[in-house]
Amino acid sequence: MEVFRSKGEQSSWSAREASSGSSIGFVPTMGALHAGHLSLVDRARRENGKVVCSIFVNPLQFNKTEDLETYPRTLERDLALLKEAGCDAVFCPSTQEMYPEKMSKRYDFGELDQVMEGSHRPGHFNGVAIVVNLLLEIVRPHRAYFGLKDYQQLRIVRRMAEMEGHSTEIIACETVREADGLAMSSRNVRLSKDQRREASTIYKALVRARQLYPHKDPAAIKQEAISLINASPRLEVEYFEIVDAITLQPLERSSEGSPAIACTAVYAGEVRLIDNLSLNA
Numbered sequence: 001m002e003v004f005r006s007k008g009e010q011s012s013w014s015a016r017e018a019s020s021g022s023s024i025g026f027v028p029t030m031g032a033l034h035a036g037h038l039s040l041v042d043r044a045r046r047e048n049g050k051v052v053c054s055i056f057v058n059p060l061q062f063n064k065t066e067d068l069e070t071y072p073r074t075l076e077r078d079l080a081l082l083k084e085a086g087c088d089a090v091f092c093p094s095t096q097e098m099y100p101e102k103m104s105k106r107y108d109f110g111e112l113d114q115v116m117e118g119s120h121r122p123g124h125f126n127g128v129a130i131v132v133n134l135l136l137e138i139v140r141p142h143r144a145y146f147g148l149k150d151y152q153q154l155r156i157v158r159r160m161a162e163m164e165g166h167s168t169e170i171i172a173c174e175t176v177r178e179a180d181g182l183a184m185s186s187r188n189v190r191l192s193k194d195q196r197r198e199a200s201t202i203y204k205a206l207v208r209a210r211q212l213y214p215h216k217d218p219a220a221i222k223q224e225a226i227s228l229i230n231a232s233p234r235l236e237v238e239y240f241e242i243v244d245a246i247t248l249q250p251l252e253r254s255s256e257g258s259p260a261i262a263c264t265a266v267y268a269g270e271v272r273l274i275d276n277l278s279l280n281a
């Protein structure tokens with residue numbers, strides 16, 4: 001497995017592989033890898049000749065310094081996991097390598113980033129779009145794999161790829177969960193034992209929302225889900241929204257026809273967890 005720290009090395013490798021006829025599958029990550037990330041690598045491996053994974057904790061997408069500073073970093077372990085998973089190349093640049101100059105680009109995603117993560121984390125999606133655009137330019141993959149766990153991010157990445165004219169196919173991958181339903185996340189390691197136990201309520205509330213939809217109005221479902229989560233002493237809902245799965249705008253009415261998704265962000269102490277569930281399944 002190759003490990004590249006410079007943009008030049010990574011793009012030369014990609015160009016070589018593509019010209020020798022290999023399709024390239026790409027999995028961008030911020031490291032602290034878990035089975036969720038590895039499921040993306042696995043799928044990329046099945047669908048492409050070569051697989052590239054990137055590990056880069058992108059400062060531009062953190063709106064709180066404390067969150068950036070406490071983000072888990074486990075590079076040696078990550079590289080061992082990727083090698084074992086059959087990854088061909090890992091791109092792990094420094095911040096200076098990625099951003100030698102200040103990035104001032106501003107994307108206009110319209111209503112897509114005015115809600116949920118976009119409204120609670122100002123600048124977050126602009127930072128995500130900047131880094132993913134840059135990574136796609138460097139790696140030039142045929143396919144790039146993103147988790148449905150970060151549903152709004154996936155919608156934004158698709159929009160960015162369209163706006164920038166990338167030919168890369170953006171592929172959505174199912175959320176991998178712990179046995180009790182908690183979505184795997186790099187942030188889970190920061191949970192105390194009690195917080196970890198209570199955190200499974202987030203998935204229970206999402207499942208409850210799916211059961212209630214389309215029998216009740218979104219407002220009533222939302223209220224019930226929030227009460228369920230907040231009944232856990234160590235959890236506090238930041239938002240719980242039932243939105244149109246395409247436009248991400250809040251739904252006023254439940255209807256079996258339109259694709260809907262419940263999305264939530266919950267604090268367990270200082271740790272912010274997000275999750276979502278399709279309500280049409």
Ligand code: AMP
Nearest residue numbers: 029030031036146147149150175176184
């Ligand atoms: P991150 O390192 O958190 O930026 O995540 C890198 C990629 O892995 C993103 O496309 C995430 O959506 C995806 N991902 C994170 N957690 C999971 C999970 N539990 N299941 C599936 N994909 C995930």
